Amino acid sequence: MPPKFHPNEIKVVYLRCTGGEVSTTSALASKIGPLGLSPKKIKVAPSASALIIKALKEPPRDRKKQKNIKHSGNITFDEIVNIAQQMRH
Template sequence: MAEQKQDDGTKYVAIRCVGGELPGATLAQKVGPHGVQAKVLGEEIKKATAEYKSLKVNVQIAIKDRKATLEVTPNSSTYILKALREPPRDRKKEKNITHHGNITMVDVVDVARKIQHKSNSKEFSGTIKQVLGTCVSIGCRVDGKSPKEVIREINDGSLKVPSK
């Protein structure tokens, strides 16, 4: 939860919350000193993140003259979990779940295109490998194969990936 200040008086606050739910008490601690009502802002965040129900997303809040604007910025794991099309689960009952689903290489390329602006990779294939590494952490498979196998195939040149 970082806080930054710009020259034009705009202050930025970043929080990580669960989509479709009200953020925790830390929201009031972060935005209260800037003159923004946390309860109203919490409802706005709940509406803005409804698309990512039960998935963790990052929300960037820009505060200027006691007015807040929101920008929802999901990370690659959120995009992958959304591509798995699993039903929303109760976070309080199920902990440390591994996702045994299967996504296609087309989904991996789509996720890589969405996160490319945040990636430090020089080439697009590096961003694809980054997404495949996240698939390893989540526990899902890509086209029925282990994501590590797909990374080996990309490195060997037996699997061609788009250049952009």
């Protein structure tokens, strides 16, 4: 039987994911089940690289078919500051 937990307690769990993609609930369940958390309540914090690619307005790519992509585009300094602020909070 899992231990009792406080409902308002915040727990931080670091999981590796690729490109900010949300993994399946079955993959999350084995890692967060012992903590007494539900996979449906998990929130993904995007990485800096995912935010920069989104700022470049590049289309999504297939990770299995396309490798070593050269990114091109222009980003303003204000967009970089916004990304840094998002990573900070």
